[in-house]
Amino acid sequence: MPFVLLEILILAPLIWITDRGPVFYNATRAGQNYKPYKMFKLRSMYVNSPDLRNSDGSTYSSDDDARVTPIGRILRKASLDEFPQLINVLLGQMSLVGPRPKLWRSDRKVEEMDENRRKSYSVKPGVTGYAQAYYRNSITQEEKFKWDAYYADNVSLWLDIKILWQTVISVACRKNINTAQADKSE
Numbered sequence: 001m002p003f004v005l006l007e008i009l010i011l012a013p014l015i016w017i018t019d020r021g022p023v024f025y026n027a028t029r030a031g032q033n034y035k036p037y038k039m040f041k042l043r044s045m046y047v048n049s050p051d052l053r054n055s056d057g058s059t060y061s062s063d064d065d066a067r068v069t070p071i072g073r074i075l076r077k078a079s080l081d082e083f084p085q086l087i088n089v090l091l092g093q094m095s096l097v098g099p100r101p102k103l104w105r106s107d108r109k110v111e112e113m114d115e116n117r118r119k120s121y122s123v124k125p126g127v128t129g130y131a132q133a134y135y136r137n138s139i140t141q142e143e144k145f146k147w148d149a150y151y152a153d154n155v156s157l158w159l160d161i162k163i164l165w166q167t168v169i170s171v172a173c174r175k176n177i178n179t180a181q182a183d184k185s186e
Contacts, residue, residue: 004086011042011071011080018069021047024084029101032124036104037093040084044072058141079171085127097160098126099148120148123155130159133166 012023025043028036049067052060061076068076075081085101088094094101099120110118131139131147139147151159 004083007080007083008042011075014071015043015069018071019043019046025081028104029125030104030108030121031093031101032121034104034108034110034121037088037091039094039101040087042075042081042084044068044075044081054140056141058137058144061137082127089127093124095124095126097128097151097163098124099129099151100132100144101125114145116142116145116149119152120145123152128163128167130163133163133170136170 008023015021015023022043025041025045026038027041029039031037045067046069052065052067054060063073072081085094089096102120102125110121113121129148130151131144135143135147151163
């Protein structure tokens with residue numbers, strides 16, 4: 001936790017100077033059993049940027065995304081924008097390893113979801129997870145749910161260790177940072 005506080009103390013002024021907006025991006029995410037919570041991230045986009053999505057509903061991401069601030073590009077490539085989620089871990093809303101937190105919508109019900117989605121919400125979301133460690137943003141939303149369900153079916157200390165190790169490798173090698181899909185839609 002001291003590392004997170006140090007990171008915030010160093011990066012907060014840089015984020016604010018870049019765009020004079022809030023330091024944090026706090027979106028409502030779906031937690032375990034689809035319970036909503038506020039997830040902490042350092043803001044990497046300009047204030048009031050449009051929400052661009054790929055055709056499958058996943059978030060659009062690219063190296064030349066004009067919505068991302070200069071400091072935001074660095075934060076994203078090094079995954080430094082994710083560290084404040086450790087606060088969510090301390091609050092019991094997330095774990096270190098689990099399915100990536102997804103947007104919460106009041107019009108969705110767990111019992112109406114397909115099997116992979118239901119399984120993905122059966123465990124706490126994680127700061128990192130199987131899909132993030134091995135694929136980051138290079139796969140579709142459906143593939144992410146498939147790997148989230150795989151994780152939920154196979155939770156173990158050994159799998160968590162493998163995922164944490166692979167996360168370090170993916171971040172250090174800057175693998176699969178952007179979406180493979182090129183179609184953008186608002």
